[in-house]
Amino acid sequence: MYAARCPECGRPGPVQLAAPDRFACGACGYRGAPPGQASAQLREAASILTRTDARRRQLSTFQRRLLTSDLFGTLVYLAACAAVLLPFAGCFALSAFTPGGPVDWAALLMCATPVLVVLTFGASGLLFLRSRLARVRAQLAAFPPPTPGAPAACHVCGGPLAATSDAAFVRCAFCRADNLVSPRVLAALGDARARVLEDFTGEVGRRSAIARQAFRSALRGLGLGALVAAPLACCLGASVFSVMNNIETEPYEDAEYALVDAPAGRCVTRVRGLVGGNVSLVTGDWARGASVTTRRPRAEVPVFRAAALAGMRVRHEGREARVARITGTGGTGENRLHLEGAPRAVPVQDVCLADGAPSPAPPIPVRHRR
Ligand SMILES: [Zn+2]
Ligand SMILES: [Zn+2]
Incomplete structure (x- = not known):
């Protein structure tokens, strides 16, 4: 009041x-x-x-x-x-x-x-x-x-x-x-x-x-x-x-990869399981500008493990090099390739196979959008 x-x-x-x-x-x-x-x-x-x-x-x-x-x-x-x-x-x-x-x-x-x-x-x-x-x-x-x-x-x-x-x-x-x-x-x-x-x-x-x-x-x-x-x-x-992501570990043995026939050549994708029996193919650096069909039934995708790339010649950002070592990254479930002469390790799905290198699994033909 x-x-x-x-x-x-x-x-x-x-x-x-x-x-x-x-x-x-x-x-x-x-x-x-x-x-x-x-x-x-x-x-x-x-x-x-x-x-x-x-x-x-x-x-x-x-x-x-x-x-x-x-x-x-x-x-x-x-x-x-x-x-x-x-x-x-x-x-x-x-x-x-x-x-x-x-x-x-x-x-x-x-x-x-x-x-x-x-x-x-x-x-x-x-x-x-x-x-x-x-x-x-x-x-x-x-x-x-x-x-x-x-x-x-x-x-x-x-x-x-x-x-x-x-x-x-x-x-x-x-x-x-x-x-x-x-x-x-x-x-x-x-x-x-x-x-x-x-x-x-x-x-x-x-x-x-x-x-x-x-x-x-x-x-x-x-x-x-x-x-x-x-x-x-x-x-x-x-x-x-x-x-x-910066911790180096033993490579993840059960991580799966598949090759695709891309404009850049036979390139690596990371295979990730999806609910319902399908998988998605995760592309890396090489896919810039290229487009890959990412969803496939699991049965149609021949997979390989990172260890299959040990000692192989691969191409990354236009440069060819031999895979010297493979490591995992702390807890992420991702593997990385240490290429000879390269300063940093690169994710496995960032590389393509060098011409003439043997395929660890048959490449999957994919349709490329124009
Ligand atoms: Zn008064
Ligand atoms: Zn009032």
């Missing part, structure tokens, strides 16, 4: 924007105009409210539910987290449940890392959301009744609010602001001390769009958290992958 000091006895008495000329002192019985500048200030404050869009003091159905039900807020928050996690969980499921060939642990971990990050940030985000909503509740709560049974006062204009039996919100008849009046919240806010104001205009101006501002600042923190967590999750995932 807004108050001004009685011109007779100096005790605070209630004032409201809806009736700027009325002042009644409960202590000494003075009735008349409010003291000093209060009248003019109340009028100026009222005109600020008429100039401000009343919708900025009002709550949507969604916002009302957020403020009245902790469960609703939690569910909305969990749904948002689930939406963020969906692509990562999908990628995790895809790499975990693809049949055939060695498990790609690096990809699995890459997908699992963001999930862990979101879960960690997610828990603190929920606590943060709850504390912020509690703050919004306090900001939008009506001034509690000064005496039991008296009407509560609007938190924006100080006007009396219509009594309700069970509604959590009441819209002020004067300034159209939504007031939270649930007994639980009003009880938590404690006593109904009158707010004696020096500056009604300033205070009402600050409160003229309070519903919108309160929600904005409550959600801003969550948005910032998400802005930090999302790139952090992706970076962590990517670094896990890159670290694992």
